[in-house]
Amino acid sequence: MYKKILSIFVAAVVLTLGAASLNANMITDITSELKYGANVGLTYGHTKTDAAGVDTTSGVGYSLGGTATHEVNEKLNVNLGLGINTVNSEQEVSSVKTESKLTYLHIPLTTEYALPYETGNFSFSVEGGGYIAYLLSAGGDVDKDIIYDGDYGIVLGVSAKTSSPISSIENMKMSVNYNSGLKEIVTDTKNAGFNISVSGQF
Structure with a gap:
């Protein structure tokens, strides 16, 4: 299911970027070259606010999802994700004190660049891009009706990749990303937070 959904998203992104002239066979070639992965991790998120007299404290949540990766060349990859991400604060x-527990459908799109440095069996990379998200649920002391459903922002991160001891998994990757929301989810308030994850690529 994840593979089909991610393939559709990748094709849509390619068309949006101006490749309307690509025919169906070329799009099929792109999606057939994708590498797929799954990830699970922890979030350390908070709401950043400009409102006077409001103090915010970060909370721990979780993330899980799938990724599709297109290798542009040996140094450059394009990654598209689809998953669940929580922002607790x-x-x-x-x-x-009030507590908010927000759960989003999270769709990041990033470009990943491999650094010219390796140690042991590990290689390293940096990535940057953006995300869009849709609010699935709100818990704690927060009413979902007062929160804007959509969110979008920027993603910055670093990762370390190594070979996998499991034959069915091509490699393992450990990532630390920072998500910074650009859209106010309520007046003067935006999402932000770190995501620490482990992923496997098939």
Whole structure:
């Protein structure tokens, strides 16, 4: 299921970037060359706010999902993800604390560049791009109706890749990404946070 959905998204992105002249066979060639992976991790997120008198504290959540990777060349990859991402945090106003637990459908699109440095069996890379997200649920002391459903922002990260001891998995990757929301989810408030994940590529 993930492979079919991710392939559709990749084809849509290619068309959006101006490749309308590509025929169906060329799009099929692109999607057939994709490498797929799965990831699981922890989030350390918070809501950043410009509102006066509001203090925010980060909270721990989880992330899980799948990725499709297109290798442009030996140094450059394009990664498209689809998964679930949580942003848990605590806000305090005038000594009154409220807790928010937000769960999003998360779709990041990043470009990954391999660094010219290796140690042992590890290679390293940096990546950057953006994400869009859709609010699936809101818990804690927050009413989902007051939160804007859509979110988008930038993604920056670093990762270390190594071979996998499992024959069915081509390699393992450990990543640390920072997501910074650009869209206000409520007045003067945006999402932000770190995501630490482990992924396997098939």
